Amino acid sequence: MTTLTDPPKESFRLSMLINDTRYRSLTFQAIAAVALALAIWYLGNNLIQNLRAAGLNISYSFLGDPAGYDINQRLVEYDSQSSHARAALVGVLNTILVAFLACVTATIFGVIAGVLRLSNNWIVSKLMAVYVEIFRNIPVLIWIIIIFTIMTAVMPGPREFRGDNATSSMVLDLFAFTNRGVYIPMPFFENGLFGSATLNWVLVLLVAAGSWYAVRTNNARAANVQAETGVRPKTLWINLAIWLVPFIALMFIMGLSWEVPELKGFNFKGGIKVGGPLIALWFALSIYTGAFIAENVRAGIQAVSKGQTEAASALGLRPRRVMNLVILPQALRVIIPPLISQYLNITKNSSLAIAVGYADITATLGGITLNQTGRAIECVLLLMLFYLTASLLISMAMNVYNASVKLKER
Amino acid sequence: MSDQNNNSIAFVATETIPESPPPARETGVVKWMRENLFSSIPNSILTIVALLLIYSVLKNTLPWIFNGLWTTSSLAECREILDGTTGACFSVLTERWNQLIYGFKYPVDEYWRPNVAFVLMLVAIAPVLFFDLPRKLLIFTALYPFVAFWLIWGGTILAPLVALVGFVAAGAFFQKFGRNNFALGFFGAVVIALIIWALGGAMIPEGASDSALLPAVPSRDLGGFMLNMMLGLTCVSLSVPLGIALALGRQSDMPLIKGICVVFIEFVRGVPLITLLFVASVMLSYFFPPDATVDLFLRVVIMITLFSAAYIAEVVRGGLAALPKGQYEAADSLGLDYPQAMRLIILPQALKISIPGIVNVAVGLFKDTTLVSVISMFDLVGMIRGPILASTEWNGVYWELFGFAAALFFVVCYGISQYSQWLERKLHKGH
Numbered sequence: 086m087t088t089l090t091d092p093p094k095e096s097f098r099l100s101m102l103i104n105d106t107r108y109r110s111l112t113f114q115a116i117a118a119v120a121l122a123l124a125i126w127y128l129g130n131n132l133i134q135n136l137r138a139a140g141l142n143i144s145y146s147f148l149g150d151p152a153g154y155d156i157n158q159r160l161v162e163y164d165s166q167s168s169h170a171r172a173a174l175v176g177v178l179n180t181i182l183v184a185f186l187a188c189v190t191a192t193i194f195g196v197i198a199g200v201l202r203l204s205n206n207w208i209v210s211k212l213m214a215v216y217v218e219i220f221r222n223i224p225v226l227i228w229i230i231i232i233f234t235i236m237t238a239v240m241p242g243p244r245e246f247r248g249d250n251a252t253s254s255m256v257l258d259l260f261a262f263t264n265r266g267v268y269i270p271m272p273f274f275e276n277g278l279f280g281s282a283t284l285n286w287v288l289v290l291l292v293a294a295g296s297w298y299a300v301r302t303n304n305a306r307a308a309n310v311q312a313e314t315g316v317r318p319k320t321l322w323i324n325l326a327i328w329l330v331p332f333i334a335l336m337f338i339m340g341l342s343w344e345v346p347e348l349k350g351f352n353f354k355g356g357i358k359v360g361g362p363l364i365a366l367w368f369a370l371s372i373y374t375g376a377f378i379a380e381n382v383r384a385g386i387q388a389v390s391k392g393q394t395e396a397a398s399a400l401g402l403r404p405r406r407v408m409n410l411v412i413l414p415q416a417l418r419v420i421i422p423p424l425i426s427q428y429l430n431i432t433k434n435s436s437l438a439i440a441v442g443y444a445d446i447t448a449t450l451g452g453i454t455l456n457q458t459g460r461a462i463e464c465v466l467l468l469m470l471f472y473l474t475a476s477l478l479i480s481m482a483m484n485v486y487n488a489s490v491k492l493k494e495r
Numbered sequence: 496m497s498d499q500n501n502n503s504i505a506f507v508a509t510e511t512i513p514e515s516p517p518p519a520r521e522t523g524v525v526k527w528m529r530e531n532l533f534s535s536i537p538n539s540i541l542t543i544v545a546l547l548l549i550y551s552v553l554k555n556t557l558p559w560i561f562n563g564l565w566t567t568s569s570l571a572e573c574r575e576i577l578d579g580t581t582g583a584c585f586s587v588l589t590e591r592w593n594q595l596i597y598g599f600k601y602p603v604d605e606y607w608r609p610n611v612a613f614v615l616m617l618v619a620i621a622p623v624l625f626f627d628l629p630r631k632l633l634i635f636t637a638l639y640p641f642v643a644f645w646l647i648w649g650g651t652i653l654a655p656l657v658a659l660v661g662f663v664a665a666g667a668f669f670q671k672f673g674r675n676n677f678a679l680g681f682f683g684a685v686v687i688a689l690i691i692w693a694l695g696g697a698m699i700p701e702g703a704s705d706s707a708l709l710p711a712v713p714s715r716d717l718g719g720f721m722l723n724m725m726l727g728l729t730c731v732s733l734s735v736p737l738g739i740a741l742a743l744g745r746q747s748d749m750p751l752i753k754g755i756c757v758v759f760i761e762f763v764r765g766v767p768l769i770t771l772l773f774v775a776s777v778m779l780s781y782f783f784p785p786d787a788t789v790d791l792f793l794r795v796v797i798m799i800t801l802f803s804a805a806y807i808a809e810v811v812r813g814g815l816a817a818l819p820k821g822q823y824e825a826a827d828s829l830g831l832d833y834p835q836a837m838r839l840i841i842l843p844q845a846l847k848i849s850i851p852g853i854v855n856v857a858v859g860l861f862k863d864t865t866l867v868s869v870i871s872m873f874d875l876v877g878m879i880r881g882p883i884l885a886s887t888e889w890n891g892v893y894w895e896l897f898g899f900a901a902a903l904f905f906v907v908c909y910g911i912s913q914y915s916q917w918l919e920r921k922l923h924k925g926h
Binding site for chain 2: 131132201208209219222223225227230433437440465469472476477
């Protein structure tokens, strides 16, 4: 008698590789693995053959060779005798500089435009809509070139500042806008506590960080007092004093002064020179991305339901507190994730520097170094590696921030 | 009892007073302005500042535009005629129109070919954009790439014909076998197409292009706004299927396939398009067989397609994730296998959700096609910065040229984004 309880003994058949869901995925993955391996082998083989035919090899030793070209805009010491690696470092720092500046200003532009677009002032909201549409729908490369053209072709040359009947003059006698760049006063210390200027600025930063920590402690104390007694002690004046007194004292001790740019010979001397390419890139990126951020901000504010505003008003909060305590914290949760991707876009779009000759990593490593050494593969790989790392770091940092503001669900 | 209705009480009015008009400040324009422009002091200041801004912009641009010259032959002549007054020199647009649109190498006698291709493009794209048009038009859309290729590049008609025959045979095979067995149908179709292309390619006689009806135009002769349009259209249409495949791969529960897709998508999204264009211009040729020559246009198309496919994959993944789990379970409970479930249940709904996102990627991609000017291809921006501004006649005509480029891109991109919003409203069927 056969038992009904025994399941039929299954033997493995070859057709089960296709038809049985337990094995099918394994089959497909095996096929994919083989295809991938074949593709890599094919491409690698082609690469080796092509390199051999061209008499090249993959080597990164060119990074140590002298670069042989000059870079105007630089944050660290560099001259034409420095190595290609040093030139790449200058490029990396320049990329970070312009990306950071553009992120800050794009956020400012975007928040202002986004809030104003929701304004009940008809003309202002329409104006902001026009701004957003115009800047979103025209390629950022065109904006960069247009602003670069303003910086180089429309601004007066230094010689127009000369003489008694000069056609141009410095703004407030402090800033000079010329076609070679913008010159702004440079702060420096007459009797710094340390020999090097860098150390003095580090000291200023340390003092600022100390003030920030003290202010936080003071606010925490106020919050404790409020929790216990229900009355929040006034913190404004103490905080202001914590911020200002050490800072002013330090500036006084070290003797802060300003080096104002002056017209000497054919050019301006002194002060900080901000090159035209940097300004073009910075301004174009911030005004272009600002339009996108404005839309994100508007969507975020509109995502907070009207009941929240009404509930807050019903609790007796004043309009400013409604905004600060009820609307913004909720809107931020919607705004932050797209804001992160806009920051990533700025960092990636800063590679357009090459179009206006700003010496960022794409222009140094991917431009001049690549052309001089002919090491295309190595340079492009390093370039990609840098941008990948930067993207991952930014999204990591912003995700940490996102996690700290997001809704705490229990 | 008091008589309240008594008419004798002097201070009670007995007649209704006729309705008087609302106060002047509460009606019409005045009311609208009070509410929308001058509701408070900060608002009034904002209004005045905005008006001043608009005035100063218009004051400078309007005379410049309306004083513009359209028929001179060089900037110097413009300056002579204007004689110090403000005015644009739009003659650069009329004189260099062909260069701006077609690039500076495309044979002048053949300009009608891109023109015809452009008009046909409008016809081909219409049934994709507007669902109410007759579905039969989609047949023309499917034929369009081959027609356009033949029109723009010219040469022997056999090449696009062989490609078309390969696709048709593959499609027929898939229709026959793919319904029941997706894997068999799909891989069989790929093999058949490859065989036909190989055989057909071998059968095209050497030098067939020389005596062709349309003279062949090499890709390096393409340029101007035409190049932007071609790159944008080709890359978008190629990257949508690739992006859908990548999104499905990323959702897959097979770790290897998922891993490949995740690494690819995150890698491409982490690097700027410029580096990928560098790959196309200096690096990609190392990966092709030593005797193959793949022209720059094709290499750029490959890289831009991969780039936008990664972004479209993320959009489609959002659509897939937004679909309720019940849809997947319903498809399973109907006994559909994976390809059937995707084709019949999941993708139609997921794609509908992701259409606005895909259109956004398409707009971004179209704007990004200007970057090819960095790797010395002469698209619209490349033409302006290269041959036109460098010429002695037009050296210094910045605003007219860049304004024209900006206006062209604005019209196209704004049009597409308006279409996307219209589509979103149309597809949004509230419950």
